[in-house]
Amino acid sequence: MRVLTLSDKIIDSLHSPALTSMARGVELVLSCGDLPADYLEFIVSLLNVPLFFVMGNHGGDGGEKLYPEGCENLDARVVEHKGWLIAGLEGSMRYNSRPQFQYTETEMRAKVAGLTPALIVNHARYGRSLDILVTHAPPFKIHDGEDLPHHGFKSYLWLIDQYKPRYHFHGHTHVYDNRAPTTTPHGKTTIINTYGYKIIDLEK
Numbered sequence: 001m002r003v004l005t006l007s008d009k010i011i012d013s014l015h016s017p018a019l020t021s022m023a024r025g026v027e028l029v030l031s032c033g034d035l036p037a038d039y040l041e042f043i044v045s046l047l048n049v050p051l052f053f054v055m056g057n058h059g060g061d062g063g064e065k066l067y068p069e070g071c072e073n074l075d076a077r078v079v080e081h082k083g084w085l086i087a088g089l090e091g092s093m094r095y096n097s098r099p100q101f102q103y104t105e106t107e108m109r110a111k112v113a114g115l116t117p118a119l120i121v122n123h124a125r126y127g128r129s130l131d132i133l134v135t136h137a138p139p140f141k142i143h144d145g146e147d148l149p150h151h152g153f154k155s156y157l158w159l160i161d162q163y164k165p166r167y168h169f170h171g172h173t174h175v176y177d178n179r180a181p182t183t184t185p186h187g188k189t190t191i192i193n194t195y196g197y198k199i200i201d202l203e204k
């Protein structure tokens with residue numbers, strides 16, 4: 001399945017009629033957060049394929065529209081799409097007192113635990129728990145940063161080790177140096193920082 005993954009940065013060419021040729025063959029869009037609602041709405045209306053998103057840590061303070069219409073919020077959910085088992089977790093490490101989209105490690109561990117029943121049902125039904133994990137923040141020590149807002153979550157590593165998704169897509173870590181790694185294998189999981197965008201043919 002060919003997917004378009006997005007996060008953190010508006011790509012002008014995607015936000016234009018050129019999108020249809022750039023994203024030819026894309027069957028699913030996954031947004032890893034920190035993108036304006038109207039950008040995602042433009043993409044979903046032009047491509048006319050499902051778009052699953054998680055919110056990033058930004059948003060909620062400017063009165064702007066938070067949630068894109070015609071798209072599906074994947075936060076704290078496990079869904080099945082065309083035979084792919086997908087789960088999502090929004091937000092980043094808590095670093096200030098803004099109410100939304102920030103979580104302590106303990107709070108995130110509770111969100112991860114909330115996915116468990118559905119993942120266990122998946123395992124019984126499909127023989128595997130999860131194919132694609134979609135988050136905004138990275139896992140601990142993988143593509144993450146030294147400053148508190150950019151710390152990765154240990155609970156994501158636990159989730160990956162426990163349920164062995166084929167892919168983990170995240171954003172949050174801006175890539176300014178082309179030599180910075182954006183794809184890291186971890187056990188059976190390929191962890192991908194999708195900063196900006198990527199078009200990937202997923203393989204089971």
Ligand SMILES: [Zn+2]
Nearest residue numbers: 034056057172
């Ligand atoms: Zn972020």
